[in-house]
Amino acid sequence: MFILENVSVSVGGRELLRGISLSLGRGDIFYILGPNGVGKSSLLKAVMGLPGYEVTAGRVVLDGVDLAGFSTYERAARGVALAFQVPPRLHGVRVGALLSHICKKTGCDAGEIAKAVEIEHLFDREVGKLSGGESKRVELATVLAQRPKVALIDEPDSGVDVESLSIVARGLKELAAGAGLIVVTHSAHIARYLAPTRVCVLYGGVFKKCGGQEVIDEVFAYGFSKLA
Amino acid sequence: MASPSWLEAVKERARRALDKPAAYGPDVDISVFRDGGPADEASVASVAEAVGVSPKAQAFYIQADNAYFRYLSRIPGVEVYRIEEFVDAHRDLARDYLWRLVPPDYDKFTAVAALRGVGGYVIRVKSGVKVESPILACLSIVRGGLQAPHNVVIVEEGAEAVVYTGCVIAPEAVGLHVGISEFYVMRNAKLKFIMVHSWNKAAHVRPRTGVYVEEGGEYVEYYANVASVKTLQTSPRIILKDGAKAHATSVVLGRGDAVIDIGTAAVLDGEGAGAELVTRAIATGSSSVTMRAVVEAYKPARGHVECSGLLMSDRARVVTIPQLSAFNNDAVLTHEASIGKLAEDEIYYLMAKGLTYEEAVSLLVRGFVTTDIHKYLPEQARRYVESLERQIVEKAL
Numbered sequence: 001m002f003i004l005e006n007v008s009v010s011v012g013g014r015e016l017l018r019g020i021s022l023s024l025g026r027g028d029i030f031y032i033l034g035p036n037g038v039g040k041s042s043l044l045k046a047v048m049g050l051p052g053y054e055v056t057a058g059r060v061v062l063d064g065v066d067l068a069g070f071s072t073y074e075r076a077a078r079g080v081a082l083a084f085q086v087p088p089r090l091h092g093v094r095v096g097a098l099l100s101h102i103c104k105k106t107g108c109d110a111g112e113i114a115k116a117v118e119i120e121h122l123f124d125r126e127v128g129k130l131s132g133g134e135s136k137r138v139e140l141a142t143v144l145a146q147r148p149k150v151a152l153i154d155e156p157d158s159g160v161d162v163e164s165l166s167i168v169a170r171g172l173k174e175l176a177a178g179a180g181l182i183v184v185t186h187s188a189h190i191a192r193y194l195a196p197t198r199v200c201v202l203y204g205g206v207f208k209k210c211g212g213q214e215v216i217d218e219v220f221a222y223g224f225s226k227l228a
Numbered sequence: 229m230a231s232p233s234w235l236e237a238v239k240e241r242a243r244r245a246l247d248k249p250a251a252y253g254p255d256v257d258i259s260v261f262r263d264g265g266p267a268d269e270a271s272v273a274s275v276a277e278a279v280g281v282s283p284k285a286q287a288f289y290i291q292a293d294n295a296y297f298r299y300l301s302r303i304p305g306v307e308v309y310r311i312e313e314f315v316d317a318h319r320d321l322a323r324d325y326l327w328r329l330v331p332p333d334y335d336k337f338t339a340v341a342a343l344r345g346v347g348g349y350v351i352r353v354k355s356g357v358k359v360e361s362p363i364l365a366c367l368s369i370v371r372g373g374l375q376a377p378h379n380v381v382i383v384e385e386g387a388e389a390v391v392y393t394g395c396v397i398a399p400e401a402v403g404l405h406v407g408i409s410e411f412y413v414m415r416n417a418k419l420k421f422i423m424v425h426s427w428n429k430a431a432h433v434r435p436r437t438g439v440y441v442e443e444g445g446e447y448v449e450y451y452a453n454v455a456s457v458k459t460l461q462t463s464p465r466i467i468l469k470d471g472a473k474a475h476a477t478s479v480v481l482g483r484g485d486a487v488i489d490i491g492t493a494a495v496l497d498g499e500g501a502g503a504e505l506v507t508r509a510i511a512t513g514s515s516s517v518t519m520r521a522v523v524e525a526y527k528p529a530r531g532h533v534e535c536s537g538l539l540m541s542d543r544a545r546v547v548t549i550p551q552l553s554a555f556n557n558d559a560v561l562t563h564e565a566s567i568g569k570l571a572e573d574e575i576y577y578l579m580a581k582g583l584t585y586e587e588a589v590s591l592l593v594r595g596f597v598t599t600d601i602h603k604y605l606p607e608q609a610r611r612y613v614e615s616l617e618r619q620i621v622e623k624a625l
Contacts, residue, residue: 048580051572076582088574091536093595098581101591105582124602126595146582 133164253461329438482515491520
């Protein structure tokens, strides 16, 4: 079980989010919707323990263990994985080398994972020189390779074409078979392929509204401003 | 046998340049380096192995200091000579190929090589012969002193060859290596040349290289400095005629207080010629690495220069000096350069993927030294380059 309990997040010393609570188990898909710049990615980065993103109040708990004080590596080793919206360039690092290194830690089969998200042909390509769709699929592959307990998926549907999106959705379904998913998105296109367990709208630094599929329908119909 | 008159003329030119300093790099007092003494077989085998050269190869040349020479070719159409033997056996041919691309009076180092140099190989791949297995060469300093071999590779029309050369020094030896290399890639021929340097922290190294690529020829070079060195300065010059291509990649590791000044110059002297010069430098400790790259275009041709430096220490220093000169308005020349330390966001990204800090740094350094040269090399050469990349990463960390 993964729990955020009344979490506040600061970025660069400025409080961005407050009172964020959620819980999910294996197979759950928790959507966080919100417009650009509202702090969705910051929440995921703070949960991952990345520098500059700080949980200033509340608790992040995985299987009963409070992750406060755990480094990014330790959080990953315990089963938290983050699919970055825009991965850094990783000058010269090839897709195959990246996947192999992760699989060496988790015992996964890089070839099988590559097949699942159709990136076998990208193994010799540089991670930082992929198209938007390719990059999303590779990013998802790295998370699949981690075999996480909870996967934080940042904007899987931004900058990808329809074909890539369906491949990404297939990969997320596979991921959800063994993990809980927190998926943040401003467009919610991915929700057409992947039904939510729960949905919350992040606006003004707090969860403004939570529910099920009907919240997504409402956002599609009226936009975020109606909820403000 | 007396030296031919043209060789005497070469020596005369060299004598006049004995005090001429190199254009770049720190000066070295050559007079303190005596000619190397004899070397025993076991020592030679051990240093040759360090750069992957074995007499079991189909064709090879092994030289230790100025006294031990073994060479042969079992490959039909491939000849391997010691240079003195070549000059004696093929006087006219030798005149056509020796000291043509590297002038003996270029600087004091070429001068000393012309006057005191001993040994070096001549590899000749006959017209149309395509050789898949690599031709190996090892030039080693076992007892120390001056080693100044003169190497010539001739790949005749339509021929193809892969040559590995390892230059290495015994850990306790103090030496100066001045390798003169002249490579001729004839019409529609291909030469893939891999050179690895494995010196020690007392070694001074001043290779001088010239490459001539005729119409439609292709020259691929991979150079790696995988160990310590005291000072290293080199600036190979590649001349390309119509439709000729060159891809030259150098990966250089600076350790300790090494002073390294490297750079390749490409002269695009043919229509449709193309050159891509890539340099990667990793500077650790208090080392200093200067990367120069020069492309001159005299005809409608394309050239690209890429210099990247990675600083692994607060005391290390990296300088890039790319220079593009176009003397034809249809030439297209580009360059990109970057210097920096490993990006923190990249390290954290990899840690978020479950890698430790050390594993993340190792993967990023490996990525840094991995270049596109792989796609120009046959499988066996690619594996060799990968093993060199691993060595560089291990030593950089």
